[in-house]
Amino acid sequence: MQPILIVQGGAGDITDSRVPGKLTGIKESLRVGIKILENGGSSLDAVEEAVRSMELDENFNTGYGACLNTDGVVEVEASIMDGKSLKSGCVTLLQDIMHPISVARKVMEKTNHTFIGGESAMNFARTQKFEVLPQGSLVTENAKIALEEFKERQRKGLDTFFSRTELDKKQESVGELGETVGAVAIDANGNIAVATSTGGMTGKIPGRIGDTPILGCGTYADNEIGGVSTTGHGETIMRFNLAQRILQRISYKEENAQKATEDVTMEMTKRLVGTGGAITIDKKGDVGVYFTSKRMAWGYIKGNQLVYGINQGETFTEDL
Template identity: 80%
Template sequence: MKPILLVHGGAGDISDDRVPGKLNGIKKSLRDGVQLLVNGGSSLDAVEEAVRSMELDDSFNCGYGSVLNINGIVEMDASIMEGKNLNAGCVTLLQNMAHPICVARKVMEKTNHNFIGGEGALKFAHSQNFEVLTQGALVTENAKIALEEFKERQNKGLDTLFSSTELNKKQKRDLGETVGAVAIDGNGNIAVATSTGGITGKLSGRIGDTPILGCGTYADNKIGGVSTTGHGETIMRFNLAQRILQNINHKHVSAQQATEDVCKEMTQRLIGTGGAITIDKEGNIGIYFTSKRMAWGYIKDNQLVYGINKGETFTENL
C-alpha cells in the first residue's frame, strides 16, 4: 500500500483575502505530516501532526485561530480515530490548549474512555503535562472582529445562529471552519483527525459535529476514513462521515462518488453546507464540498495536489 495523506482546512464562504493563507497552511500541514509516513510512521502519527500544524496557524479555525463564542471565549473540539481496532479519543469545550488534537489522542491512549469534555478535559490535559495557556492566549484580532460583526448583525436582526434560512450568511471576516486529516500508511492502516473552534457567536457550551464519531470523524480499515467540515448542526443531524462510508460499503461506489453524493444529499435536505475528505481501504481519494470554498490537499506518489475553489486543482512535485 502506498502511503497517502489528505487534509482539509475548512469549508465555507471563505473570503478572497484568506485564500493564500489557507493554501500555504495546507501545504505546510501536508509536508509536516507526510514526513512521518515516508519514514515508516503510522497513519495515526501523520494525521495528528498534520492537524497539529494547522492548530498553530491562524488561517484556520482551530487551536490558535479558533473563533469566539458569544462571551468572547475560545471553546474547542477535536477527535482522532484509528481504523484497525476502532480506537478513538474525543474532547469538547476545551479551553486554553494549543493542541486539542493531541489531548484527544491522549484520551484514546491513556484512559478507558472515548470522550471527555469541559473542566474534566482540561484537568485531564493538565495531568498529561500539557501546557495550560493563560485565558485569552488563543484569542486573535480577527476572531474579535468577527464576533463584533456577528453581534452587530444579530442586533439588527440579520443573524440567527441556528436558523436554516441564515446558515450561509457569514460575517465579513470568514475565519474558515474545522480542519481535518485522513491518512493510510504502508500497512493499510487508516486514521482520521479533526479539530475546530466551532462557529462565531455560538452559545457557551455548544458542541458541534467535530468530536462526535460518525459525524465529524470516522475510521475503519475495512471501509475507509472520513473527516468533515462545515455547519456542525447540519453535519451532526445527517451523520455525514458514517453515511459516506456506508455508501462505499453497501452501494460499492468510489470514495469520490460517495463523498459527492452524500454531501449533495445533505445540503439538498437540510440546506446547510459542508464538505468531506475520504480515503477508502484501497487508497482511493474522495473530495467534495457544497460550500463556496474548501481548502484541501493531498500528497501521493511524490506529488502535492491542492485546491480551494470548485473545479480547481494545483500540482507541485516534491
C-alpha cells in the first residue's frame, strides 16, 4: 500500500489575513507526518506527529492558539484511533497542556478506558509526565481579540449559540468557530489511523465538550472501511454523527472517499444549517476532502505530490 497522509487545519470563516499562516502550517504538518510514513513508520505515529505540529502553531485552534471560553480560559480536547485494533483514546477539558493529542494516545495505550475528562484527565496527564504549563501560557492575542468580539455581540443582544439564523453570522464575526485540526493516514501495511485536536469555539461555556473527542463524530478509523477527521460547528457535527455517516456511505453504498465525504457533509448542512468539513481516506487509498464552510485549510501527500487548498473550489499541486 502506498502511504498517504491528509491533514485539515479547521473549517470556518477564516479571514484573509490568516490564510498564509494556515497554508504554511498545513504544509509543515504534512512534512512532519509523511517523513514517518516514508521511513516505514506507522500511521498512528504519523497522525500524532502531524497534529502535534499544528498544536504548536498559533495559526490553528488547538494547543498554543486555542480558543477561549467565556472565562478567558483555554480548554482543549482530542481523540486518536487505530483502525487495526479499533483502540482509541479521547480526552477533554484539559488546561495548560500543549499536546492534548499525545495525552489521548496515552489514554489509549496506558489505560483500560477510552475517554477521560476534566480534573481526572489532568491528573492522568501529570502521572504520564506531561508538562502542565503556567496558567494562561496557551492564550494568544488573537484568541483574546476573538473572545472580545464574541462578548461584544452578546452585549448587543445577539445570542448566537442557539439561533439557526445567526449561526453563520457568528462564524463571520468570530472567525474561530469550530476550527479543529486533524490528520488521517494509511501506512505501507494498510493500517489506518486518525487524530483530531481542538480548542473548541470562542465564547463556549466552561465545561462545554464538542465533537472532537467523540468517536463517530470528530474521529473514526477502521481498516475495513477507512478513516475520517471532521471540523466545523461541533454541536451540528455531534447531532449528525458526521464521521460515522461518511464511513457508512463508503461501506454500504460502496461510494469512494470523495463522494461519501461530499454527500454526507452537504446533507448535514442542508438538514441542520451548521457548516463543517471532513477529510477521509478509504481502505483502497482514495482521498476525500469536502467542506460547506467558507474555508477549510487542508492538504495531503500521495506519492510525489503535495495537494492543498483553503477556498471553495480551489486546489493547488506541488511536486515533491
